[in-house]
Amino acid sequence: MVVSSRAVAAVSLGLIGVMALASSSQGQQQDVAVRKTTTQSAAGPAPAPATFGSIDMTAVFKGYDKVKVSGEEFKAAVMLKKKDLMGIMQQMQQESESLAKMTPGSSDALKIEDKLTQLKASNEAGREQAEREFALREAEMLATLYKEIQSMVTRVAKFRGMTYVLRVSNDPVTGSDPNSAMRAIERSVVYADTTNDITKEVVQYLNAEYSKSRGGATPKATSSVTPNPASVKPAGN
Structure with missing residues (x-):
């Protein structure tokens, strides 16, 4: 074919x-x-789930021994400066009493008036300078304390596997204190599981490190975790 x-x-x-x-x-x-x-390569592995912890910062500031010591030192410095200013005030009082006995317009009276003017200016300048110095000193003190607390919170949170630590308040709401209810209403966190509260641990570690820095003995444990601030690990781990 x-x-x-x-x-x-x-x-x-x-x-x-x-x-x-x-x-x-x-x-x-x-x-x-x-x-x-x-697409699969760009997406990458799924992020780890967030783990939240909580802390009562007011309780931490009240329980941290360094806060108490720093506050006492600050108060002592304020009282010392106040004593100096009171000394100037006493001089002014004495000069005023002397001026009252002088003949108005006399040379001695004029000298006392000039001295009173100088004392008054010195007192005002000293008071204003003290206010500035102590305001700055207080701000620096609080900033240092907060950074130390924040650092310890970070260490404890990482050891506990927490990615976030929220500020809470453990103060009770009572009818005898009307403001307590208003403060509770304004709280950002209404409920937090107490098993994830690290307040006591943070206070314990802070006091242990502070005592060690002052050459003292480690304070008695207030929680089930034995302090070891260098690594933030329970003893035996």
């Missing part, structure tokens, strides 16, 4: 078309696979 050239051409075109379709389909499948792989 003789096959015409037209039949050969038709078969050839058909084979070419099938091969083209197969190549196109394979390319599309490869593109889908590449896009899927790229």
Whole structure:
């Protein structure tokens, strides 16, 4: 049988078309696979779930021994400066009493008036300077204490596997103190599981480090965790 050239051409075109379709389909499948792989690679591993802890910062400031010592030192410095200013006030009082016995306009009276003016200026300048110095000193003291507490909170939180630590208040709400209810209403955190509260641990570690820095003995434990502030680990771990 003789096959015409037209039949050969038709078969050839058909084979070419099938091969083209197969190549196109394979390319599309490869593109889908590449896009899927790229998407999965870009997404990356899922982030670890957040773990929250809580702390009563007011209780920490009240329980941290260094806060008490720093407060007493600050108060002593204020009282010393106040004593100096009171000395100037006493001089002014004495000069005023002397002036009352003088003849108005006399040379002695004028001298006392000049001295009173100087004492008054010295007293005002000393008072203003003291206010500035103590305001700055108090701010620096609070900043230092807060940074120390924040650092210990970070160490305890990392050891406990916490990613966030929220500030809470453990003060009770009582009818005898109307302001306690208002303070409770304004709290950002209404409920926090006490098992994740690190207040006592932070206070314990802070006092242990502070006592060690002063060459004292480690304070008695107030929680089930034995203080080891260097690594923030319970004893035996």
